[in-house]
Amino acid sequence: MVGIIAGIIQDGLIYGIMALGVYISLKILDFPDLSVDGSFPLGMAVTTYCILHGIQPYLCLIIAFAAGAAAGAVTGLLHVKLKIKDLLSGIITMTALYSINYTIVGKPNEFLSVDTATVFSVIPKNTPFGLYNYRYIIISFIIAVIVKKLLDWYLKTKSGFLLRAAGDNARLVVTTGKDPGKVKILGLALGNALVALSGALNLQYTRSFNVSAGTGTLVMGLAAVIIGTSVFGKIKHLTLTSGVLLGMIIYKGCISLAMLAGLEAKDTNMIVAVLFVITLVISRAKKKGGEQLC
């Protein structure tokens, strides 16, 4: 039981970083960015390649982050410069990334042997208090919190202000003499960078790469963002970013429950779809209630 709960929190933290990326594109920029379905496995592919080429595991995270940023920037450029619709821009990048990810790793599946060093290896076997057994959850927690704190900090900088204004009211960005298109590209780059970082961490945890691992990433992130902002959004002193991380943990918990209840892995996408509709309906109902109050 403890193992299952630890597994849920573990997964929730790793995928929570992805949800923070989706939070930026979807909630802040109001951009349904499907390229995340490609940038999550991009993070995995880049990390697989880098680890197999002997690059330091933490450096791999940074390289994956940069690769994700590049992918997000491409989506942004397609949308802003070529005036392609938001959904379509994301689909194009996602489609291209499938080939790119395949090419990076060279095959559709790849595994890292159990003795390969990863970011979790900084807690060695002989660490006191049996911390070794909790190395995954400890490291994931530390990384997720650092990412969350950095994001909170960024959103309070002048650049972060502009990003928030761009999603809220692009006119205001124009008024301040800045190009809203550029701000959008920057935001999409940042969002996809976090998604790829999440993929990189996930790869080092599971040690297995699958070129199709990104399917459903956006919907999963969306569900966590909606759970996070609608369930935890009203709690004082809890930032929305913390809410999103918690949202992903809850989401992973629901999936685990469904599995315990006898559903199989092949059913998860169905559960995701159903859960997604439910959260959407709930959040819409809440909004309506709010409007009636006004």
Place this chain on the structure above:
Amino acid sequence: MLKLSGIYKTFNKSTVDEKVLFSGFDLSINKGEFVAVVGSNGSGKTTILNIISGDIAPDSGKIELNGEDITDKKNFVRAANIARVFQDPAAGTSPSMTIFENLSIADNKGGRFDLRRGLNYKRKDHYRELLSVLGMGLEDRLGTRAGALSGGQRQALALIMATMAKPSLLLLDEHTAALDPKSADIVMNLTDKLIHENSLTAIMVTHNLRYAVEYGTRSIMMHEGSIVLDVSGEKRNSLTIDDYLAKFNRISIECGN
């Protein structure tokens, strides 16, 4: 300071919906002028503001600001010198951000939006002072989201934000039209005050003829893409609301509506 010459603009060219709006539109505005623009619906008031701000490109013609040709400049580049307040109170502020955050953004206009702290604590007292002039109690609500304010309050905030960086030209498009009469008067008074205090040059589109008579230094009446009345000084001061109405009616009859 602002000079539009030979502006041509046709919407939906070579389609059944073709609409020739401007054919050789000229307008010159001197520094310090406060121009009130009136005119029937569809006469091209909003479009001309959009052409000045760079949101709509004319088919041909030239736009000069402070002696510089800005015809090919993008809207956000022109924004360095041109500020704008819209009819929709939601258009001038970021609703999910607080009053303090909104003011800090506007205050940083022309500056770098980098990784320094977004909130400008050094200027907080100055912001409070600007807000207290409104008499709306906003000075004690810096932490309130702009989206939670009433239309009049938001418009007043938008006006303060637009004039903060002392633009060379202020464009106002029916910026009191969405407000109740009392809020409209408050915002109009504030507008006049800010324009005077900062010696701004301004163009104000309004359907409120009383405002066109009481405020400003020059009046322009537009009809179907041309200027049909352009008065300032003594001549303008002698005009009453009824004179404007009479002119309106005469034009409408001449054009057969």
